[in-house]
Every structure is written in structure tokens, then in C-alpha cells.
Amino acid sequence: MPKGSITNRDSFLANIREKIGGISAEKPIEKPQWSVTPQKNVLEGYDQDQLVTVLEEQCKEIHTDFFQTTKNGLADTISSIMEQYASSSVIYPDDSRFSNVGLDKYIQELDSCKWDNKNREGSVEFAEKADIGITFSDMTLAESGTVVLLNEKFQGRSISLLPTNYVAIVPKSSIVKRMTQATDLIHELAEDGKDIASCINFITGPSNSADIEMNLVVGVHGPIHTAYIVVDDL
Template sequence: MAIHNREAFLDKLAGRLGRPRRTEVAPPSYSVRPQERVFQGATQDELVEKLEAQCEVIHTSFERVTLSELEDTLRRVLNGYGVSKIVSAGGPRIETSGLVDFYDQLRKEDYEVQIWDEEKGRQNVEFAEQAGAGIVFSDITLAESGTVTLFNDRYNGRSISLLPETFIAIIPKSTMVPRMTQAGRLIHEEEEKGNPVSSCVSFVTGPSNSADIEMNLIVGVHGPVKATYIVVDDL
């Protein structure tokens, strides 16, 4: 996207503020960084344990499996929710996880399964609106808050985690970090390496909920009403 009249706009803004135009901003240097101490030194397994405990707080079911157990676990979760219409993120990870063949098998059993495909355009969203479950892969997982980070791109539309009644996140153990501090750093580092992260990054913490009215927590207000996290140790 082209940016027009940026310099003139910023010059005018600086003039209205009565100060010289700034061209560089140095980040602040903090002498105390308490955010770095949360779960500092925790192993990946310890972070998974923290995530499991947090799932109880955010009303999210938790499973921990090996890659060979993933398909049976997914089937059990889907059957538990009574789901027969599924929208899933695509991309290389559904191949490395073996889900391509699994989805083909589900189709033979009269499940409706659609993998997000940018060439289908609006049809992806329309299918997601009717789907009983959306399945995604977490790109970065925050143990402290129980949050999965999704880099929304041509393989992984936002609608997958927003529109279906249930939300299923497959979490490679390797994606575990303590909290938002480390997630932001990882994203920044990838950008510095010249590996652009998606312009849309979603942070999803369990099913939708709100406590706006009299501070009473209501789960399932404006999105999925149920959620399951499946941590895969060797993915």
C-alpha cells in the first residue's frame, strides 16, 4: 500500500506541537524489568503445566498428547462436542501433523471438512459461520494467560477462531513461552531478520467471554462458547 503526503503531514503535526520534527525515537531503557521474571528459567514442560492450570481459569479443556495420538484425540474431542462440520487452518502444518489424511478419512465418514483456501474467498467465511468447530495451530503460546497467538494469513483466516461454536487449538510444545513479553520479542526478532510476520496477529484466550455487565462473567458472548487446547509434545 502506498503512503501519500506522510512527510508533509508529520511536519505539520510537529509544527502544531511547537517542537522540531523527530526522525528517530530511542526506546526507553528500564533499570527494573519485572515482566522478565515471570516464569523465568521454566522448562517447556513446566510451562505446559502452567498452561494446563490456567486452562481451568479460562474455561478451556486441556489435552496433552504425542503426535501419534493427535488424530484419536481430535476425533474424541469432536465427538464430545457433537460436531460434524469443521473448518481448519491449512498450510504446511496440517501436512507435517498428518491431518490431511485424517480430514480425508472424516469426509468418508460424512463429516464436512473445509481447509481454509484463499482462492475460495468469501466462501471460507460462509462455511466458518456454519461450522461447529474451528481448528487452528498456535504460533506462540502464552503459559501465563493461556493465550494462543495466531498469525492470520492466507492459510489461517481470522474467521476460523471467531465464528464456529467451538474452538480447538493444536499447540506444538515448542511454541510455549512464559507471557506476552516473550511473544512480542519473538515477533520483533522475526521482523528484524526480514521474516515479516502477518499484519494481523490474533491473541485468543479460551472461549469468548465478557464481564461488562455488573462484573458478572458470561462465557460465550460473541464467539466460540467452548474451547479445547491440545498440546502436542513432539510437533
């Protein structure tokens, strides 16, 4: 049998569907229609400026540094963060948004690595030693201070997980109220037949744990410091 091949999948899934009520592609699960949806009323009526304020206040609660700038000031803001975090090496994704805002040239002049899907092992090895990982946030949840990354082959999840520090570039337009809106947007992508990343990361500040005697320790199993840069004009 070839390595990685799948056998008897259809009969296996058909058996599961039968056991849980005869669900099939021809008879999909019907989404319930709730008479009350309080989750959609949170931060109702807030505009983007108000959501930025909510995000900034939440960043204080999740031990995350908050910055706000314009496209022209983005490189200087990143330089300031790197100095604050005593950092020199950077890993970032093969993402056209970096060149669109003029960051590619700036980052290439640093000790940097652009994620290379053809050399994943080399990219992961660099990420393990990198001072900072930088990505764009695809969606940003104001209520919880969460950035959403639609990771795919040009943006390995190691970029945000392995370096000592993590920086998220947050387009102001990407900020939504809460998880409710994020899941709605992902559902819409699926309904429209759009390709969705197989790995979606929800990152809320630096890594932390309170497992030991309920004492919060930041930077346990991932980035020690996290910074969000809200960019007004992207």
C-alpha cells in the same frame, strides 16, 4: 482518482513527525533501557514441562479444555473433542503443518473446508456455520493461557472467531512464559526483516463477557467452547 489510492502521504506523515518531536526514518525512536525488568523474571527457570503444567492449570481458570498427546495420537484426540462438542463440520487453514503431522487426510474425510484465500467469501460463509475451527498456535503463553495466531492470507481470522467451537493445536515447543517473551519474539522477527502477519490474534479461551452486572457469561460473541491440545513431539 483511482479507488484505494493514497495521496499526500509523505507530507501528511512529515507534519505529524514534526509535531511530536521531529521523528523520522533517519532519526527513529530510541528504545529505552530500563534499569529494572521484573516482567522478565516471571516463571524464571521453568523448563517446558513446567510451563505445560502452568498452562494446564491456567486453562481451568479460563474455561478451556486441556489435552496432551503425541503426534500419533493427535487425530484420535481431535475425534474425541468433536464427539464431546457434538460437532461434525470443521474449518482449518491452508497450513502445511496439517499435512506434516498427517492431519490433512483425516480432516478431509470429515465435513470440512480448508481456508481458500481466492474464495474468502465462501470460506467465511463456511466458518459461520462450522462446528469447529482448528488452527496451530504459533506461540502459547503459559501464564495467561493465551494462544497467539499470526494470521495471514492462508489463515483467515474467521477460523478462530466464527465457528461454535475452537481447537488450538499447541506444539510443546511453542509454549513461552508470558506476553513478555511473545512480544520479544515478534520484535526479533521485525528486526530480522521477516514478514509479519498484518493481523496477530491473542486468544485466551472461549469468548466471554461480564459487562452485565459483573456476571460472567461464556460464549457471548465467539466460540462457546475452546480446547488446547499440547502435542509433545512436534
